[in-house]
Amino acid sequence: MTGRILLVDDEDVFREDIASLLRHEGYVCEAAASGAEALRIAQSEAPDIILSDMVMPGISGAELVRTLAAACPETPIVVITAHATVETTVEAFRAGATDYLLKPLVIDDLIRKVERCLEHRRLQAELRFLRKQVSLAGGGTTIVGTSRPIQAVRDLIARVGPSNSSVLITGESGTGKELVARALHAAGSNERAPFIAVNCAALPRDLIESELFGHMRGAFTGAMRDKRGLFELANGGTLFLDELCELPVELQPKLLRAIEQQEILPVGGTRVIRTNVRIIAATNRVLRDEIATRRFREDLYFRIAVVEIALPPLRDRREDIPMLADFLIARLNDRLKRRVNGVAHSALRVLMSAPWRGNVRELENVLERAMLLTNNEIIGIEDLPAELAGTLATSDPSDDLRNAVRAYEREHIRHVLATTNGNREEASRRLGIDASTLYRRMRDLAL
Ligand SMILES: Nc1ncnc2c1ncn2[C@@H]1O[C@H](COP(=O)(O)OP(=O)(O)OP(=O)(O)O)[C@@H](O)[C@H]1O
Numbered sequence: 404m405t406g407r408i409l410l411v412d413d414e415d416v417f418r419e420d421i422a423s424l425l426r427h428e429g430y431v432c433e434a435a436a437s438g439a440e441a442l443r444i445a446q447s448e449a450p451d452i453i454l455s456d457m458v459m460p461g462i463s464g465a466e467l468v469r470t471l472a473a474a475c476p477e478t479p480i481v482v483i484t485a486h487a488t489v490e491t492t493v494e495a496f497r498a499g500a501t502d503y504l505l506k507p508l509v510i511d512d513l514i515r516k517v518e519r520c521l522e523h524r525r526l527q528a529e530l531r532f533l534r535k536q537v538s539l540a541g542g543g544t545t546i547v548g549t550s551r552p553i554q555a556v557r558d559l560i561a562r563v564g565p566s567n568s569s570v571l572i573t574g575e576s577g578t579g580k581e582l583v584a585r586a587l588h589a590a591g592s593n594e595r596a597p598f599i600a601v602n603c604a605a606l607p608r609d610l611i612e613s614e615l616f617g618h619m620r621g622a623f624t625g626a627m628r629d630k631r632g633l634f635e636l637a638n639g640g641t642l643f644l645d646e647l648c649e650l651p652v653e654l655q656p657k658l659l660r661a662i663e664q665q666e667i668l669p670v671g672g673t674r675v676i677r678t679n680v681r682i683i684a685a686t687n688r689v690l691r692d693e694i695a696t697r698r699f700r701e702d703l704y705f706r707i708a709v710v711e712i713a714l715p716p717l718r719d720r721r722e723d724i725p726m727l728a729d730f731l732i733a734r735l736n737d738r739l740k741r742r743v744n745g746v747a748h749s750a751l752r753v754l755m756s757a758p759w760r761g762n763v764r765e766l767e768n769v770l771e772r773a774m775l776l777t778n779n780e781i782i783g784i785e786d787l788p789a790e791l792a793g794t795l796a797t798s799d800p801s802d803d804l805r806n807a808v809r810a811y812e813r814e815h816i817r818h819v820l821a822t823t824n825g826n827r828e829e830a831s832r833r834l835g836i837d838a839s840t841l842y843r844r845m846r847d848l849a850l
């Protein structure tokens with residue numbers, strides 16, 4: 404939040420005086436002398452607050468407010484008026500003003516109102532952010548699977564969830580690390596407690612410290628006002644540090660101290676803030692290697708990995724695939740407004756034998772694609788990507804030879820067509836047959 408103000412007034416002296424005063428106070432202030440100029444700036448600069456005179460030549464105050472409110476519906480508009488009659492004030496509010504100031508301006512009132520509007524906007528943004536987090540958390544924390552490793556994970560969550568201990572979740576990409584973090588949070592605290600997820604790899608390096616711990620106004624260029632950090636936003640709940648290994652090594656002692664002392668020091672601040680935050684972290688790297696190469700501090704590792712939950716790759720628990728597929732299809736049916744009923748036997752065999760380097764997320768993506776492509780209620784082998792179908796090593800023992808050959812021929816032609824992007828000329832050349840034969844085989848095999 405930078406505190407950009409748009410000031411609209413046709414009186415040159417008044418406008419320039421107020422604008423330089425506001426700039427002196429540390430705000431960015433654009434000044435406009437007419438309604439048209441104000442509108443142009445409002446659209447290109449996205450101000451945080453609009454301060455507007457009510458009496459302008461050529462346009463009524465209410466009309467100006469209405470136009471500005473339509474252009475920037477989220478921006479508070481404070482009108483400045485010399486003659487505050489009940490009628491003009493009511494008119495301004497009807498048009499979309501959020502507050503008013505009387506001329507001659509009392510500077511303290513002006514600054515107070517500007518601060519209050521900015522605070523209000525910041526809280527609104529924060530609230531939107533938190534609501535999004537909460538609704539995501541409400542997306543369900545069911546962990547599907549009956550294999551031994553996944554049962555062990557569920558047991559651990561039930562045992563560790565209600566405590567306040569830090570947890571480190573490890574596992575390949577797409578194995579469900581974030582899901583487990585949300586499940587731990589749901590098991591541990593009341594449902595109103597915040598769950599704040601932050602991806603250490605996605606934050607710009609020079610902003611991570613102020614994002615996590617907040618900063619005081621003036622702490623660095625561009626720090627126009629105090630900003631609360633994610634630690635403070637997560638107070639009373641969980642802070643999920645995703646891709647923990649990407650946290651710059653010079654910040655790791657500060658994180659260690661925040662966890663150990665349960666207090667933080669905002670950038671540029673002089674007073675610590677007490678916090679009560681549970682830390683859950685995730686990584687798809689092997690932390691031991693990172694420690695050996697000094698990219699990760701061992702003391703921080705010990706502090707976070709009080710409990711470690713290692714998620715198994717999907718290929719090590721293939722017996723969970725049918726149940727996962729049913730679960731994911733039901734969830735996708737809701738989201739995609741489809742009514743897919745399940746997976747055909749042959750397609751399930753493909754799903755059970757695929758390598759799944761992207762784990763459950765890849766399975767979800769494959770199912771989503773199939774559900775969008777298929778015209779049937781059951782996902783068939785033809786709805787799966789060719790490279791997956793090609794991984795099927797074993798044939799169906801209940802097929803007679805003729806059907807087995809047909810099934811193979813069908814798969815092979817499909818695969819070649821996929822690699823030529825559906826170009827039949829090219830596919831027939833690769834298959835060593837002419838195009839009309841290919842066309843006939845495709846019709847016979849219902850391709
Ligand atoms: N055991 C499971 N039961 C149900 N859904 C699962 C399970 N494991 C993973 N998923 C689903 O798979 C998807 C990927 O999970 P998630 O985002 O938690 O993985 P991740 O390990 O954080 O991945 P990445 O390393 O790529 O960030 C999500 O949609 C999640 O709901």
Ligand SMILES: [Mg+2]
Pocket residue numbers: 580581645
């Ligand atoms: Mg993740």
